[in-house]
């Protein structure tokens with residue numbers, strides 16, 4: 357277990373405490389599964405990763421962890437909900453690329469230079485609407501190599 361992983365659990369435990377919840381072993385197992393994943397996970401993915409947990413307990417704990425700001429729900433192109441650790445927990449701002457045909461969702465990092473340029477240009481745009489932006493969301497939607 358590395359220190360980075362320890363931090364994720366520390367933060368998860370602290371944020372659950374704030375809303376009056378305990379960091380139970382099931383919640384910890386969910387965080388482990390999401391931390392190990394390289395892409396957002398669906399409920400069926402999580403059930404495969406945690407064969408002893410019931411679907412209802414996975415749902416319930418995901419809701420609690422989402423309310424605590426530890427887990428983020430990722431909106432894909434299909435009806436499946438997908439989940440990942442919140443950027444605030446991992447300290448890693450990132451984006452998603454998704455297939456409009458099969459619904460696959462992958463994480464992508466936009467180069468720092470481009471992120472900076474985006475932030476600057478979007479802040480100017482937002483100002484025209486009287487907004488100060490706090491963050492941005494950007495999805496790339498297309499067809500994966502299998503679906504082309």
Ligand SMILES: [Zn+2]
Nearest residue numbers: 455458500503
């Ligand atoms: Zn596809």
Ligand SMILES: [Zn+2]
Nearest residue numbers: 396440451463
């Ligand atoms: Zn992601």
Ligand SMILES: [Zn+2]
Nearest residue numbers: 449450466471
């Ligand atoms: Zn970005």
